[in-house]
Amino acid sequence: MSWSTIIKSRRDWEVIPNLHDYRDARRTFSWDKARRELDGLPGNLGLNIAHEAVDRHAAGPRANHLALRWLGKKGEVQDYSYAELRDLTNRFANLLQRLGVGKGDRVFVLAGRIPELYITALGTLKNRSIFCPLFSAFGPEPIRARMTIGQAKVLVTTESLYQRKVAGLRSSLPFLEHVLLVSEGQKPAEMPGTYDYHRLMNDARSQFTIGSTDPEDLALLHFTSGTTGTPKGAVHAHNAVVAHHITGKLALDFHKDDVFWCTADPGWVTGTSYGIIAPLTNGITSIVDEGDFDAERWYRVLQDQKVSVWYTAPTAIRMMMKSGTGLVRKYNLRNLRFLASVGEPLNPEAVVWGQQALGRPFHDNWWQTETGGIMIANYAGVDIRPGSMGRPLPGIDAAIVRKTEEGCVEEIKESGVQGELALRPGWPSMFRAYWNDPERYKKCFTGGWYLTGDLAKRDEDGYFWFVGRADDVIKTSGHLIGPFEVESVLVEHKAVAEAGVIGKPDPVAMEVVKAFVSLKDGYEPSDALRRELLGFARTRLGAVVAPKEIQFLPTLPKTRSGKIMRRLLKARELGLPEGDISTLEGT
Numbered sequence: 369m370s371w372s373t374i375i376k377s378r379r380d381w382e383v384i385p386n387l388h389d390y391r392d393a394r395r396t397f398s399w400d401k402a403r404r405e406l407d408g409l410p411g412n413l414g415l416n417i418a419h420e421a422v423d424r425h426a427a428g429p430r431a432n433h434l435a436l437r438w439l440g441k442k443g444e445v446q447d448y449s450y451a452e453l454r455d456l457t458n459r460f461a462n463l464l465q466r467l468g469v470g471k472g473d474r475v476f477v478l479a480g481r482i483p484e485l486y487i488t489a490l491g492t493l494k495n496r497s498i499f500c501p502l503f504s505a506f507g508p509e510p511i512r513a514r515m516t517i518g519q520a521k522v523l524v525t526t527e528s529l530y531q532r533k534v535a536g537l538r539s540s541l542p543f544l545e546h547v548l549l550v551s552e553g554q555k556p557a558e559m560p561g562t563y564d565y566h567r568l569m570n571d572a573r574s575q576f577t578i579g580s581t582d583p584e585d586l587a588l589l590h591f592t593s594g595t596t597g598t599p600k601g602a603v604h605a606h607n608a609v610v611a612h613h614i615t616g617k618l619a620l621d622f623h624k625d626d627v628f629w630c631t632a633d634p635g636w637v638t639g640t641s642y643g644i645i646a647p648l649t650n651g652i653t654s655i656v657d658e659g660d661f662d663a664e665r666w667y668r669v670l671q672d673q674k675v676s677v678w679y680t681a682p683t684a685i686r687m688m689m690k691s692g693t694g695l696v697r698k699y700n701l702r703n704l705r706f707l708a709s710v711g712e713p714l715n716p717e718a719v720v721w722g723q724q725a726l727g728r729p730f731h732d733n734w735w736q737t738e739t740g741g742i743m744i745a746n747y748a749g750v751d752i753r754p755g756s757m758g759r760p761l762p763g764i765d766a767a768i769v770r771k772t773e774e775g776c777v778e779e780i781k782e783s784g785v786q787g788e789l790a791l792r793p794g795w796p797s798m799f800r801a802y803w804n805d806p807e808r809y810k811k812c813f814t815g816g817w818y819l820t821g822d823l824a825k826r827d828e829d830g831y832f833w834f835v836g837r838a839d840d841v842i843k844t845s846g847h848l849i850g851p852f853e854v855e856s857v858l859v860e861h862k863a864v865a866e867a868g869v870i871g872k873p874d875p876v877a878m879e880v881v882k883a884f885v886s887l888k889d890g891y892e893p894s895d896a897l898r899r900e901l902l903g904f905a906r907t908r909l910g911a912v913v914a915p916k917e918i919q920f921l922p923t924l925p926k927t928r929s930g931k932i933m934r935r936l937l938k939a940r941e942l943g944l945p946e947g948d949i950s951t952l953e954g955t
């Protein structure tokens with residue numbers, strides 16, 4: 369499919385899209401106007417995400433509207449209206465106060481998609497503490513690294529995750545004061561150094577008044593990965609809610625009677641910005657499914673819950689495509705009105721498959737942890753170019769730039785030329801820092817641009833096309849993995865001298881983590897050792913981060929300064945030209 373392939377926007381709308389004239393929307397947009405769609409705290413006390421998401425609806429005509437419907441793995445259903453969500457999140461905020469947890473303190477959550485996670489997130493924001501989700505499939509090492517960097521004061525998790533992944537780390541987390549466990553059995557298991565989440569909730573009052581919140585007060589901490597060093601904690605302020613709200617409207621086309629399902633896990637930024645905040649600020653119903661991917665289950669959720677707006681990811685779409693159109697035909701998906709995708713390149717075939725199998729095309733959009741919200745999108749009322757990420761949101765200035773030899777950044781104005789995707793800083797959900805790492809933050813900005821680390825092109829009509837990453841980070845099933853984090857664990861094994869980690873292309877997951885390993889003297893490559901290393905990495909890192917493949921090499925290619933050349937490992941893996949190897953050791 370070429371750049372000129374277009375899926376024309378339908379004009380027989382049953383609901384008029386919020387954005388159907390792109391140029392006009394850009395011309396008339398201002399962030400001040402977007403801010404005025406929100407209430408602000410009563411008494412002019414500032415702007416708080418949880419007030420906009422919950423309390424303002426609970427105090428008005430939508431108080432009894434279904435805010436969140438939770439679907440448990442075993443078929444359980446729990447419904448929460450806006451008023452119920454207000455009371456529960458008030459309880460959690462009171463509970464934090466009783467524990468002496470205050471403004472700016474970090475409250476971490478390690479859990480699957482359970483109701484307590486959502487209540488914790490919003491209650492934490494009410495208390496003006498900082499919410500930090502951890503992906504529940506992480507192993508102990510990524511958990512320890514992130515909790516150490518973020519200096520977690522509170523951790524909310526489940527009994528089994530605590531036992532399996534955290535209990536053994538407690539002595540290396542001296543700043544962690546409170547651990548709240550969500551029990552999984554009939555009776556809470558009593559574990560030393562922990563509280564029973566539900567007992568504390570029952571004891572807490574359901575009235576709470578949110579304190580004065582400056583829009584710049586920090587609210588959310590999301591970890592992301594770079595090529596080198598430790599994970600980076602991107603921090604967002606309460607002001608981000610302006611972007612969450614308006615992108616929900618413009619990029620996901622939320623209308624007041626929508627039932628929205630975001631399939632992302634709240635361990636990652638999409639699961640917070642769009643799995644928690646944006647649907648609630650827009651006052652709509654949000655579906656949370658605890659279950660893992662299963663094509664039949666997902667079609668059933670779409671059908672039974674009458675989902676009208678669905679936000680998912682390319683890996684899942686490709687897996688649904690594999691299950692064939694025969695399966696999809698068994699379900700009544702008449703309620704689906706708008707489909708969107710994020711996280712990895714969405715191949716044109718998947719866009720078109722949406723149209724054929726679900727009666728609607730997928731709308732790709734682009735953003736990243738640092739941007740806090742959707743930046744580039746295909747819109748409900750605008751033609752789609754399959755394979756393109758779309759055009760910048762109103763209020764967002766995006767460009768393709770190149771670095772000059774002097775180290776400056778210049779915009780590439782010609783269309784079709786590859787460069788780095790850059791954004792003009794200043795939108796409300798832009799990250800305000802990398803937690804305790806000002807140097808790394810500063811490096812992201814040059815010449816008045818925020819540099820995204822992605823390579824892209826822009827066509828003559830202003831649509832952006834993803835080309836690849838400018839660095840070595842790996843995208844596997846939508847999760848961003850830092851090779852350094854994986855290499856650091858592998859070299860801790862007694863047999864491993866060096867490790868180099870790359871993303872190996874994969875037709876479904878986009879990339880899988882592959883490690884190249886050289887062994888210390890006295891160790892020989894063998895299948896048994898390979899299996900041992902795979903198991904070692906899996907136990908320490910968790911299934912999503914650990915390598916799926918390990919290949920032994922006598923030595924790894926390095927620069928003269930001793931850095932492993934992942935680029936070269938990847939080129940060799942793919943049988944591609946090796947490029948500039950002038951810095952290769954031994955040349």
Ligand code: AMP
Binds near residue numbers: 713848
């Ligand atoms: P994360 O910070 O984990 O959300 O990952 C952000 C990265 O995912 C981006 O910098 C891109 O490399 C990739 N990404 C996100 N959305 C898209 C998209 N629509 N097309 C291609 N890559 C994407």
